[in-house]
Amino acid sequence: AAPQPADFIRDIVAEDNRTGKHGGRVVTRFPPEPNGYLHIGHAKSICLNFGIALENKGICHLRFDDTNPAREDVEYVDSIQEDVRWLGFDWGQKKFYASDYFGKLYDFAVQLIKMGKAYVCDLTPEQMIEFRGAPTVPGKESPFRNRSVEENLDLFARMRAGEFADGSKTVRAKIDMASPNIHMRDPALYRIRKVEHHRTGNQWCIYPMYDYAHCLSDSIESITHSICTLEFEVHRPLYDWILDVLKTPSHPQQIEFARLNLGYTVMSKRKLLQLVEENLVTGWDDPRMPTIAGMRRRGVTPEALRHFCARIGVTKYNGLTDIALLEHSIREDLNKRALRVMSVLHPIKVVLTNYPEGKVEELEAINNPEDPTAGTRKVPFSREIYIERDDFMENPPKKFFRLMPGGEVRLRYAYIIKCEQVIKNDEGEIIELHCTVDPDSKSGGATAGRKVKGTIHWVSAQHALNAEVRMYDRLFTVEEPDGDKQGRDFKEFLNPHSLELLKDAKLEPSLANAKPEIRYQFERLGYFCTDPKDSKLGSLVFNRTIPLRDSWAK
Numbered sequence: 389a390a391p392q393p394a395d396f397i398r399d400i401v402a403e404d405n406r407t408g409k410h411g412g413r414v415v416t417r418f419p420p421e422p423n424g425y426l427h428i429g430h431a432k433s434i435c436l437n438f439g440i441a442l443e444n445k446g447i448c449h450l451r452f453d454d455t456n457p458a459r460e461d462v463e464y465v466d467s468i469q470e471d472v473r474w475l476g477f478d479w480g481q482k483k484f485y486a487s488d489y490f491g492k493l494y495d496f497a498v499q500l501i502k503m504g505k506a507y508v509c510d511l512t513p514e515q516m517i518e519f520r521g522a523p524t525v526p527g528k529e530s531p532f533r534n535r536s537v538e539e540n541l542d543l544f545a546r547m548r549a550g551e552f553a554d555g556s557k558t559v560r561a562k563i564d565m566a567s568p569n570i571h572m573r574d575p576a577l578y579r580i581r582k583v584e585h586h587r588t589g590n591q592w593c594i595y596p597m598y599d600y601a602h603c604l605s606d607s608i609e610s611i612t613h614s615i616c617t618l619e620f621e622v623h624r625p626l627y628d629w630i631l632d633v634l635k636t637p638s639h640p641q642q643i644e645f646a647r648l649n650l651g652y653t654v655m656s657k658r659k660l661l662q663l664v665e666e667n668l669v670t671g672w673d674d675p676r677m678p679t680i681a682g683m684r685r686r687g688v689t690p691e692a693l694r695h696f697c698a699r700i701g702v703t704k705y706n707g708l709t710d711i712a713l714l715e716h717s718i719r720e721d722l723n724k725r726a727l728r729v730m731s732v733l734h735p736i737k738v739v740l741t742n743y744p745e746g747k748v749e750e751l752e753a754i755n756n757p758e759d760p761t762a763g764t765r766k767v768p769f770s771r772e773i774y775i776e777r778d779d780f781m782e783n784p785p786k787k788f789f790r791l792m793p794g795g796e797v798r799l800r801y802a803y804i805i806k807c808e809q810v811i812k813n814d815e816g817e818i819i820e821l822h823c824t825v826d827p828d829s830k831s832g833g834a835t836a837g838r839k840v841k842g843t844i845h846w847v848s849a850q851h852a853l854n855a856e857v858r859m860y861d862r863l864f865t866v867e868e869p870d871g872d873k874q875g876r877d878f879k880e881f882l883n884p885h886s887l888e889l890l891k892d893a894k895l896e897p898s899l900a901n902a903k904p905e906i907r908y909q910f911e912r913l914g915y916f917c918t919d920p921k922d923s924k925l926g927s928l929v930f931n932r933t934i935p936l937r938d939s940w941a942k
């Protein structure tokens with residue numbers, strides 16, 4: 389695991405352990421709503437909750453917060469489990485669904501009603517908002533606030549039985565309509581929604597509100613530390629009120645931290661869903677998406693994401709995290725593990741006119757200079773090769789150290805070549821270069837030590853594999869696409885060049901059996917892996933995870 393610096397939440401947990409506040413137990417939970425795929429913000433929460441549990445020999449529950457049936461789906465339930473596991477965490481037997489508690493939550497509401505702490509209210513949603521007032525203006529009490537316990541019990545039972553229309557009644561906590569905290573002004577606990585639930589079907593037509601279900605779910609599971617994002621700080625008095633009034637045996641401590649906001653992307657599931665539904669990306673796992681599934685498909689490793697989460701730390705202050713930090717974590721990890729190979733993305737053919745026809749040499753190449761145990765491989769060399777179009781210039785500027793007419797360059801692991809002739813078609817386009825090799829300039833040869841300024845990569849033409857390469861880039865062109873000062877829609881900032889398809893890439897033959905789990909550095913070009921969905925034996929598709937260097941000017 390990544391070295392984990394202390395933070396204010398870990399300090400609280402350590403102090404609780406010292407004082408024995410929770411009997412020495414540490415039980416956290418990660419509570420996603422299954423209404424979308426997990427994104428990198430969730431990764432921060434996963435690393436925090438599972439990390440704290442692991443460090444303290446505790447347990448982290450996976451709880452599906454599935455109390456809002458309209459937008460939830462089993463596809464999301466499945467993807468969430470896959471993504472948490474892929475990130476490297478394990479909930480063991482501790483997988484729960486808030487919907488499993490619907491019965492208990494109903495009983496707790498009955499209890500609140502009997503205590504005179506909750507009532508059935510007939511105000512419409514619009515009236516509720518109007519009656520609630522504003523932070524500086526006290527709210528107005530609902531005319532239904534003083535219904536008798538008997539009447540409330542009867543109405544609540546009939547709400548459950550489906551007698552009333554959606555939105556026509558709610559159950560509300562009876563707290564304080566003059567509270568300076570809006571969330572304490574008789575918040576709704578239950579609403580009527582005649583919507584099928586992906587687990588409970590049509591068994592229920594009333595569903596608990598988040599604030600009501602969450603604290604009680606935490607309590608039912610005997611969570612010790614309920615870690616959530618800062619927006620919930622103002623909900624904490626309600627969290628505590630419900631558990632205090634019901635005198636639940638377990639009263640977890642809610643602790644809030646700053647959510648991850650990352651530059652050049654959006655992170656709300658609602659917006660990510662829009663991108664998917666409007667076909668602006670190919671799906672939740674599109675390699676440009678900030679989802680865990682997208683990043684995995686792009687070639688990002690779980691280690692890189694965990695390191696990133698450790699690096700950004702945990703604070704109480706909302707801010708914007710520089711995407712360069714994520715990119716740095718990705719590069720740092722791939723640099724250590726990626727196998728170096730040679731691939732030509734924009735090929736131009738080079739004929740080595742003094743190299744014997746039919747001759748093939750197997751040259752030795754280093755798999756990973758960062759990892760001596762990665763060994764070497766053989767790369768075939770022959771009379772016709774491909775080089776990168778960019779590595780040749782007919783009229784180069786002064787500091788151009790690659791190939792030019794009459795100039796020399798070294799081919800990586802092979803010979804020094806000299807450009808003798810530029811072959812053009814009738815339109816004047818360069819179609820081929822004719823070069824000569826210095827036959828003694830190979831490693832071990834008489835002129836091997838001869839200095840030339842540039843070294844370029846290449847692929848033997850007769851041995852090359854054809855491949856499609858997908859060059860991915862940032863999905864948005866601005867750092868804060870959803871915080872536009874002029875109120876423009878985030879989709880206006882989509883990067884039109886976030887995907888460039890290269891259909892004619894030439895790869896060295898060792899890549900024939902490339903698998904998505906194996907990461908590659910295409911020398912001088914960046915990090916790549918095969919696309920787990922679309923790449924097939926014989927028709928390879930590679931995704932660019934990230935270029936070698938940051939090319940975005942700030």
Ligand code: ATP
Pocket residue numbers: 418419420421422428429430432433453615616617646647648649655656657658
């Ligand atoms: P979204 O706004 O994307 O819908 P959400 O908070 O509604 O996010 P949940 O599925 O409820 O999504 O989130 C599960 C957990 O992940 C919650 O505890 C939430 O606090 C945490 N989480 C969500 N987004 C972030 C983020 N950007 N940074 C850190 N934690 C996050």
Ligand code: MG
Pocket residue numbers: 421
């Ligand atoms: Mg949520």
Ligand code: MG
Pocket residue numbers: 421657
């Ligand atoms: Mg949400």
